[in-house]
Amino acid sequence: MSNLAFSLWLGSGIFLIAIEFLVPGLVMMFVGLGALTVALGMHLGYIDGVLQQYTTFFIGSIIYLLTLRFLVLRFVPAENRKENIDEDEEVMGSIVEIVADINSGESGRVEHSGSTWQARAEGNQTILKGEQVKIIGRDNITWIVQKT
Numbered sequence: 001m002s003n004l005a006f007s008l009w010l011g012s013g014i015f016l017i018a019i020e021f022l023v024p025g026l027v028m029m030f031v032g033l034g035a036l037t038v039a040l041g042m043h044l045g046y047i048d049g050v051l052q053q054y055t056t057f058f059i060g061s062i063i064y065l066l067t068l069r070f071l072v073l074r075f076v077p078a079e080n081r082k083e084n085i086d087e088d089e090e091v092m093g094s095i096v097e098i099v100a101d102i103n104s105g106e107s108g109r110v111e112h113s114g115s116t117w118q119a120r121a122e123g124n125q126t127i128l129k130g131e132q133v134k135i136i137g138r139d140n141i142t143w144i145v146q147k148t
Contacts, residue, residue: 005053009039026069033068034061094135095148102127102145110135110143119143 016032037060041047047056094112102108102121110119110133120142121127127147137144 005050006039006042009035009042009053009057013039026072027065030064030069031061033064034058088138091135091143092137095132096135096143096145098127098129098131098133098145101129107142110145112143117141117143119145122146 013032013035016028016035018032020026020029020032034057038047038053038057041056042053047053091112096110096112098108098119099111099116100109102119102125104121104124104126107118107120108127108129109116111117112135118141119133120139121133122136122144123146125147127133127145132148133145134148135143136146
């Protein structure tokens with residue numbers, strides 16, 4: 001066993017695990033564990049060649065990453081929270097003004113959030129410019145509206 005190689009693997013393992021605290025993501029820790037596995041194998045006399053060192057490092061790191069990472073993520077909740085990003089939910093029920101007539105079976109335009117949008121009346125209604133309507137749905141990029 002080369003003392004220099006052992007020291008490099010041991011130092012690299014400790015360094016990589018310490019870096020995990022600066023760059024969170026639960027990857028560097030398991031790569032560091034792979035390096036520490038090589039150092040332990042060298043210390044116990046199971047690993048002595050360079051090819052064995054790198055093979056043990058790569059296989060060990062992959063095994064740690066694929067198994068332990070998912071276990072840790074399952075039991076340690078993440079601090080980020082997923083918000084409801086459905087913008088339609090906020091818009092439904094809004095009262096908007098017609099800026100271009102909506103004729104029976106055709107599209108017109110409504111003003112919402114400082115912009116005009118294509119709109120279609122529910123059923124076969126005709127709604128004239130200037131009238132107030134309620135947004136009740138959406139079909140692709142067309143708002144579905146009804147008279148209030």
